[in-house]
Amino acid sequence: MLEIQHLAVAYGSRRVIPDLSVAGLREGTVTSLLGPNGSGKSTLLKALAGLTRIAEGRVVLDGEDLTRASFELRARKVVYLPQSLPAAVHLRVFESVLVAANASVAGAGRGEVGIAEVQALLDRLGVGHLAMRFIDELSGGQKQLVGLAQALIRRPRLLLLDEPLSALDLNYQFHVMDLLAQETRENDLITVIVLHDLNIALRHTDHALMIRSGALLAEGSPAQVVTSQTLAAVYGVDGRVEACSRGYLQVVIDGLHRDVA
C-alpha cells in the first residue's frame, strides 16, 4: 500500500504541490495520474521517487516512511522512468537491461537476473530483435520500450512511469498497457503512470488521480474521475464519457468550455 500524507513540494519559494494526500494505492493495481500541462504530475512522481526534495509530508510504502528511508531501500523498492531517457547512452540494449537488473549500487538491484529473463522481457515488449543494437541508434519509440524493459526488470514495489506511451504507436500503446497490467498483477506492484490520453486511462487503468495546480481534484475509478464535470473544470473542454458499441468508455469532446475555471 502507498499512502501520500500532506505532501508539499516547492521549486525555490514556489509551492507547486501545496498539500496533497492520497489515502492508499493498493498493490496489484495500475493508477493513472491525470491533469493538464504544468499541473504537477512529473513533480509528484519525482517527489515519490525521492528525486525532488519534499518540503513537508510523508510518503509511506508498506508502512515505511520513504522520505526517511535509506537510499538503498528506496532504490530497491522504487523505480522511476522519466519522460525521456538520457540522449547519448552508448550501450547495447541487452547490456543496458542487464545492468539495470543487476545494478550493484548499494544493493539496489535484484541480483542474479539471468540472460534468459532479460531476453524474454525484451521479447514480450516486442524489441527482442533489437537486443544487440546500441540504444543511441534506436528510434524514439524503441528507446521508450527499452526504458520500460529497464524499469520492469527491476521488479520494484512502486513503479512510477512518466508518460511512457508518448512515443509509441497505437499498437504498442495497447500492448504496453496490457503488459503493465499483467506485470503489476503478477508481481504485486503498485504502478502509477502519467497519461494524457484519457481513453487509455479509462480502458487500461484500475484507479485514477486527477490533479490541477498541484491539488487532488478527483480520485476513484477512471470512470468516476473522467466526467463531464472534470473535463470542463480541469481541461476546459465540454465533453462526455460514453460507452462505445463494444461497451468500452470513451471521451467525446464537443468543444472548448466557455467558463474555464
Ligand SMILES: Nc1ncnc2c1ncn2[C@@H]1O[C@H](COP(=O)(O)OP(=O)(O)OP(=O)(O)O)[C@@H](O)[C@H]1O
Ligand atoms: N525544475 C524546476 N524548477 C522550477 N519550476 C519547475 C521545475 N520543474 C517543473 N517546474 C514547474 O512546476 C510546475 C509543474 O510542472 P510539472 O512538470 O510537474 O507538470 P506536469 O503536470 O508534469 O506537466 P506536463 O503535463 O506538461 O509534463 C510547472 O509550473 C513547471 O513550470
